[in-house]
Amino acid sequence: MSRQAMIVAGVMSGTSADGINVALVRIGGNSSSPQASVRSANRGRGGPRHAVKLLGHAEYSYPAKVRTAILSAMNAESARVADLARLNFLLGELYADAVVATERKFRLKADLVGCHGQTLYHQGEPQAFLDRKIVATWQTGEAAIIAARTAVPVVSDFRPADMAAGGKGAPLVPCLDALLFCDPKIGRIVQNVGGIANLTAIPAGNKGGRILAFDTGPGNMVIDAVTETLFGQAFDRDGKIAADGLILKPVLRQMMGRKFFRAKPPKTAGREEFGREFVSDFLRRCAGFRKEDVVATATALTAWSIADAVQKFVIRGARSSSRDSFREMILSGGGARNATLVARLREKLSSLGVQLRFSDEFGLPSEAKEAVAFAVLAYETWNQRPSNVPSATGAKRATVLGKISYA
Numbered sequence: 001m002s003r004q005a006m007i008v009a010g011v012m013s014g015t016s017a018d019g020i021n022v023a024l025v026r027i028g029g030n031s032s033s034p035q036a037s038v039r040s041a042n043r044g045r046g047g048p049r050h051a052v053k054l055l056g057h058a059e060y061s062y063p064a065k066v067r068t069a070i071l072s073a074m075n076a077e078s079a080r081v082a083d084l085a086r087l088n089f090l091l092g093e094l095y096a097d098a099v100v101a102t103e104r105k106f107r108l109k110a111d112l113v114g115c116h117g118q119t120l121y122h123q124g125e126p127q128a129f130l131d132r133k134i135v136a137t138w139q140t141g142e143a144a145i146i147a148a149r150t151a152v153p154v155v156s157d158f159r160p161a162d163m164a165a166g167g168k169g170a171p172l173v174p175c176l177d178a179l180l181f182c183d184p185k186i187g188r189i190v191q192n193v194g195g196i197a198n199l200t201a202i203p204a205g206n207k208g209g210r211i212l213a214f215d216t217g218p219g220n221m222v223i224d225a226v227t228e229t230l231f232g233q234a235f236d237r238d239g240k241i242a243a244d245g246l247i248l249k250p251v252l253r254q255m256m257g258r259k260f261f262r263a264k265p266p267k268t269a270g271r272e273e274f275g276r277e278f279v280s281d282f283l284r285r286c287a288g289f290r291k292e293d294v295v296a297t298a299t300a301l302t303a304w305s306i307a308d309a310v311q312k313f314v315i316r317g318a319r320s321s322s323r324d325s326f327r328e329m330i331l332s333g334g335g336a337r338n339a340t341l342v343a344r345l346r347e348k349l350s351s352l353g354v355q356l357r358f359s360d361e362f363g364l365p366s367e368a369k370e371a372v373a374f375a376v377l378a379y380e381t382w383n384q385r386p387s388n389v390p391s392a393t394g395a396k397r398a399t400v401l402g403k404i405s406y407a
Contacts, residue, residue: 004028006382007055009099009110009150010375013091013118013141015195015270016220016334017070018234019061020095022102023371024110026053027379052180052376056106057368060098066090073120075271084120084140091118092145099150113154114378114402116370117141122159124168124268135163143405155378155402162388167395170268174200174213174389175380176373181362182206187326189314189354192370193219193335196269197306200392201314204325212314213392214265217305218274219335225279226298230291236299239340245296251285252297252304261305265313266394299341307348315352332359332366377401 005028012021028051062070069087073079095115103109117139126133143156159169177190177200190200197219201212220235227236236242260273282301286294315326329349335341336358346356359366380387386398 005051006111006379007108008375008379009102009113010371010373010378011095011099011113011115011146012371012374013062013095013116014334014370015074015119016224016235017062017067017074017118017195018224018334019059019067020098021057021059021367021371022098023057023368023375024055024102024106024108025372025375026055027051027376052372054364054368054372055108056102057365057371058098058102058105059367060094060101062094066094070118070120075121075275088140089142089145091140092142093149095141096146096149099146110150110152112152112378112382113146113150114158114374114376114381115141115143115146115154115156116158116374117143117156119270121272122169122268122270123272124163124170135169137163137169143403147405147407151407153382153407154405155381156405157403158374158377158381158401161399161401162393162395165388165390165395165397165399167388167390167393168266168268169393171198171200171213171215171392172377172388172401173198173370173373174211174392175387176369176376177213178202178206178211178389180364181330183328186328189310189326189329190359191216191306191329191331193302193306193331193333193338193341194370195219195221195224195271196274197302197333197335199306199309199314201326211389211391212265213389214267214309214313215269216309217261217269218278218302219333220302220338221271221274222279222282222301223295223298223338223341225276226283227295229279229283230294235334236295236338236340239299239338239342241292242296242299242338242340245290245292245294247300248286248289248293248297251282252300254285255282255301256304256308261308266392296340299338300344302335303341303344303348306345307352310349310354311352326354328355328357330357330359330362332364332369334367336366 010023143154147154163169381402
């Protein structure tokens with residue numbers, strides 16, 4: 001298929017369910033600029049480079065009733081089939097509205113849309129169901145609606161193809177991380193803090209093409225839930241509440257003893273791990289303490305779990321020749337705007353000899369990164385090229401991701 005340059009709209013809505021991110025990205029052609037280009041995902045080192053330029057980015061909050069419906073449906077014990085079907089079509093309309101609004105804002109027209117959808121359930125490990133052991137995932141938001149409203153093809157439902165190939169269906173952003181942030185001299189850890197926090201560890205020069213990527217634990221999910229429960233606010237803006245609290249270290253140590261944090265990668269997490277049940281247990285352990293201390297402890301949990309994962313699985317897990325090479329962490333996602341979280345993370349990383357930087361320094365706004373990633377994944381799918389990273393997801397082979405809905 002054609003490899004000509006295209007404008008692709010990447011659409012992302014994360015596990016925090018706070019809204020929709022849209023990135024308009026020009027992809028295609030060749031470029032020698034390391035900050036403006038990525039390699040073709042299935043060509044490896046030395047392959048052609050496709051210029052990737054962010055043309056515009058916008059964010060749209062979910063209406064309050066929609067967010068409530070999404071959070072209620074996530075990992076729910078029971079739900080009405082009619083409501084889930086309606087939510088699927090409603091989200092398709094909202095995603096389409098967001099793409100069209102972004103096109104109008106920047107006076108551009110997309111040739112293709114890549115939409116991650118809203119995750120309602122993700123189970124990367126096989127579990128028994130009706131006498132079979134299966135994995136399962138569900139990202140909702142009807143792509144046919146988006147295609148009809150935007151009048152361009154839509155690539156969606158990226159995760160199942162990787163899972164069919166034996167992978168966990170996540171993380172998928174390492175395709176962009178490895179290609180955009182690889183450095184010939186130092187190893188870099190690319191850390192995204194959305195609802196869930198995940199990292200990509202890229203050895204210096206990406207020798208051997210061995211990329212390590214996995215979910216480290218909660219990102220903003222627990223912080224947001226605790227803040228909403230105790231203060232009636234959707235999130236702790238700039239980390240101001242946490243800044244006024246003290247860390248309850250005994251509680252933090254108890255939570256860090258959970259099985260997920262000890263498990264070796266590849267591993268993925270979602271509200272199944274850190275949703276309602278986890279938050280309820282966390283709040284129970286914090287009973288009797290100041291509300292600010294509880295938010296401060298939830299914030300520290302994110303920072304500590306990230307640093308712990310880096311120490312256990314990246315630095316210790318690296319080959320002896322590579323252990324000292326991991327010198328930078330590049331931070332992105334909504335958590336990068338939480339000053340208290342950033343301060344706690346920087347403090348923990350300093351003892352590991354890792355410097356904290358931001359994706360904004362590389363020309364990629366932290367809040368736009370995942371939307372840009374799904375634009376790139378959609379472009380690869382449109383050109384029939386694999387874009388999963390088997391060493392990150394555990395898949396047996398590289399595979400083309402997603403499904404295409406035509407306008």
